[in-house]
Amino acid sequence: MAEPSHPRSPAGRRPGDRDPVRWELWRLPRPAVALVLAVEAAALASVVANLADPGRAPFTGEAGALAAFLTLLSVVHTELATGIERIRRRASETSYFDLSSVWTFAAALLLPPALAAAVIAVVYLHLWRRVWRPAKVPLHRHVYTTATVVLAAGAAHSAVEWAGGLPASPDDVAGVAGIAVAVLLYVLVNTVLVAGVIALTSEWPGLRCLVGRLDDNALEVATLCMGGLAAVAIGATPWLVALVLPPILVLHRAVLVRHLEEVASTDGKTGLLNSAAWQAEAARAVLRAQRGRGTAAVLILDLDHFKLVNDAHGHLAGDDVLAAVATTLRGGVREGDLVGRFGGEEFVVLLADLPPGALGRAEVRSVAERLRRMVAELEVPVCTPDGNLTIAGLSVSVGGASVPDDGTTLEQVLKVADASLYAAKRGGRNLVRIAGPVQIPAPRTAAG
Structure with a gap:
């Protein structure tokens, strides 16, 4: 199930975390605090x-x-996958999806809502102790996640009740439809x-940060489908549900490999590629542009x-400046554009x-000029041996070239x-130079 990632919140716990007055929750914007408290109150209500x-x-006793x-089953699952989940938790920088929903979703389909909520509370308490607290996840995020799962489980239970319960026979179309609707409601809520x-x-953090990536959501839907199958198996032959554990553990490892690949492709100082x-x-993007007879630029x-x-x-302090410039560049282009650190x-x-x-x-020049201005306006707070300072007056020189006008391969375009x-550097720095027949010098500022 997805767990919110708050960009303004440090991940680690602080000495005052045990004092309710100093909880990190209260440092969030007031609308966010109001939503968190309202959702938790709604789950309890x-x-x-x-x-x-x-x-x-x-x-009933049954x-x-x-x-x-x-x-x-959830406890056994978590214990078998604890090491993997801690690595995944540290590697994930945005919304984080765990695989415990296979059991919370099964509980939502099989149990009354109040009893399902009790299962969810115990499952997430165990996850907190074994995975999230060791990974330094703030407590308020854990509590909020638990509340969202309780509400999602209640919506899923209502869908199955509306359909007349779980499928009782192979031709029970309404029961199958009820599970499908329950999956959708669980994910949606x-x-x-x-x-x-x-x-x-x-x-605005971007759509991907808000709802997670497509493959993350596909993973969540797949896990819920396994939870639906587990619920049906329990209704027929309870011990068959143990067969869910091996594929779930394999799925854990497959997802871990993907996270480690992402870490290996990310620059540690800036978070860029x-x-x-x-x-x-970029080579793949250039190839797509060539095949589609489109245009791209570097x-x-x-x-x-x-x-x-x-x-x-x-x-x-230099690392802080690099990270701030990286964030500025990422925010100055479209979501589908590729931003990377080339070195130094x-x-x-x-x-x-x-x-x-x-x-x-013209669009390439416009984007380059916008990025140059954004860097020139940047003010970076840093902590130095001389105290807290703000670094300003930064500038950047920009060179650009296009596909296919200036080359047909990435290597050719990069050289141009x-x-x-270097023409921008020789021209006095804080300039934009785009390859082509016409060069219009960019206005220079006092920082140049």
Whole structure:
């Protein structure tokens, strides 16, 4: 199930975390705090309302045994996958999806909502102790995630009840449809609530950060489908549900491999693609442009006099500047454009799906100028041996080239863009130079 990732919240716990007045929750924006508290109150109210419902069927010993059985399976699952999940938790920078929903979803389909909520509470308490707390996940995020799961489980249970219960025979189409609707509602409720708190916590973080990537959501749907199969298996032959454990553990390892591949392709200081990963993805984008007879462009950006920052304030302050510039560049282009760190103080951007001819070249220049201005306006707070300072007056020189006008391969276009970059450096720095028949000098500022 998805867990919110708050961009403004540090991941680690602090000494004051045990003091409710100093909880990290209160440092979030007020709308986000209001949503968190409202969702948690709604989850608690739903459980209380179910318990107080006079038409509710009384809990039976069979239901209690089933709840204990699902909880036990979840505990065994978590213990077998603890090491993998801790690595995944540390490697994931955005919304994080765990695979415990196979058991919480089964509980939602098989048990009354209040008893299913009890299973969810125990499952997530165990996850907290074994996975999330060792990975330094803030407590308020854990509690909020638990509340969203309780509400999602309640919606899923209502869908199955509406369909008349779980499938009782091979031709029970309504029962199968009920499980399908339950999967959709479970995902929808959780996604909306997680996306809502992320959106209120920061400025627009991008659709991927809000709802997770497509493959993350596909993983969640697949896990819920396994939970539906587990619920049906328990209804027929309970011990068959043990067969769910091996494929779930294999799925854990497959997802871990993907996360480690992402870490290997990411620059540790900036969070951008590293040089090798950027070139691999950019080469594919250039090839797609060639096949579709489209246009793409490459920008190479080099921070001017960056050595002076390191010499004056230290390499840690320089790292902060690199990270701030990387965030600025990422925010200054479209979501589908590729931004990478080329090495040292050099960055690269691939602009895809540009209009052909003069219009495309004008757009490349416009984007390059926008990025140059954004870096010039940047103010970076840093901590130095001399105290907290703000580094300003940065500038960047930019060179650009286009596909297919300036080359038909990534290597060719990079060479032309690099020559344009050095033309900008020779011209006085803090300039944009785009390869082509016409060069219009960019306006220079006092920082140049």
